[in-house]
Amino acid sequence: MSFGDGNVSRSAARKRVAVVIANPAFSSTTGWPVGFWWSELTHPCLAFEEAGYGTEVFSPDGGRCTADALSDPNDASGCSSSDLVTQGFIHTPALRAPVDATRSVRELDSSKFDAILRYARLPGGELLARGRHVMPWCSEDELKALGANYVQAGLWRSFAVRDGHLVTGQQNFSGAETARLVIESPGR
Numbered sequence: 001m002s003f004g005d006g007n008v009s010r011s012a013a014r015k016r017v018a019v020v021i022a023n024p025a026f027s028s029t030t031g032w033p034v035g036f037w038w039s040e041l042t043h044p045c046l047a048f049e050e051a052g053y054g055t056e057v058f059s060p061d062g063g064r065c066t067a068d069a070l071s072d073p074n075d076a077s078g079c080s081s082s083d084l085v086t087q088g089f090i091h092t093p094a095l096r097a098p099v100d101a102t103r104s105v106r107e108l109d110s111s112k113f114d115a116i117l118r119y120a121r122l123p124g125g126e127l128l129a130r131g132r133h134v135m136p137w138c139s140e141d142e143l144k145a146l147g148a149n150y151v152q153a154g155l156w157r158s159f160a161v162r163d164g165h166l167v168t169g170q171q172n173f174s175g176a177e178t179a180r181l182v183i184e185s186p187g188r
Contacts, residue, residue: 015114016054017182019044020105023059024066038071038086041099043175044182046085051183056113062104071172115182117168 021036036059045055059065070079073087080086089095110116121127127146144150152170153159160169160178162185169178 014052014054016056016112017044017048018058018108018110018113018116019055020058020060020108020117021065021099021102023061023063033066033069035066035068036071036099037172038067038073038080038089039083039172040071040175042083042086042089042095044179045089045095047176047179047183051179053114053183057098057102058105058108059102060105062102062107064100065102067099115167115185117166120166 019041021041022034024033024035026032027034041057048055057065069075070077071083071086072090073080073083074090075081108116110120140150151161156171156173158170158173158177160167160174160181162181165185167178167181167185169175169181
């Protein structure tokens, strides 16, 4: 499923972005249920849509994804209560639908997208992240293992960087900033 018109061809002016979110899991540290962070999806999707991009949501296993409860503006903790962008997505069935039926990353055809992160490869097959600067996100250790250079701006701050064709952002506060760097990036 996709936000916007998923039937627009790549030759048209509308660019496409593949967004990958986490499947439901349990924290190995706390044992609590965890999932994707709403603002890491909703804020970039809003920025991409406003810039005329289409987005499609994938997850490692496909299927319904569940957000981390603390990222829900309606959660009793109040942790994300001021996140009006996410509130709009949660309560708009057409915007929430892609989260309820993601496609597996195994189905992701990178040739149909203008932007994707993590396992993106260069035409020669080398991982795009190798030797690049990558901010922490849930897969920080895995990206380091892929050979990415780690830089960050401190906890709970918006921080994104572009290194060639690789654009990455740090934590849930960086979604819109990361999307803006993708939008401003030169074409392939």
